Amino acid sequence: MATPKTPRRRIDSQAGRAAVRNWRASTREPDLHQPSAAIAQDAAPTVDRTTLATAVRFTLEELASRAPGQALEVRVPPFGATQCIEGPSHRRGTPPAVVEMSPVVWLGLVTGRVTWADAVAAGEVDASGERSDLSAHLPIEDL
DSSP states (O other), rough: OOOOOOOOOOOHHHHHHHHHHHHHHHHHHTTTTSHHHHHHHHHHOSSSSHOOOOOEEEEEEEEHHOOOOOOOOEEETTEEEEEEEOOOOSSSSOOSEEEEEOOHHHHHHTSSSHHHHHHHHHTTTTEEEOOOOOOOOOSSSOE
């Protein structure tokens, strides 16, 4: 099998990390007495739409660079989607494995404020397909 190619970067690393930091600063710290998925939805970030979009797009690029492949499509509407994870790739139509969630849940997952298990259990993540479990890839360290 050929080595998966790394997608081209569109978001500057410094700008992306700054957007993630700004999002993190705009949300409440986790309350240990609440399920983590509820924390993400209750966080109500106060960052502007551009910062939110940059943080989402940058973290999707980070996931794709750290877990290259085309077996899974991760969708965070309305800001972006990426393909990642090694395995069978798709070229047209709906991919065999798809994960979709809101921007707030996605950023909660990548920053470690929300666990994969809690987000899935709370119904905040729509995941289908055999490679749709992202728990081994989240949170993304060094953001």
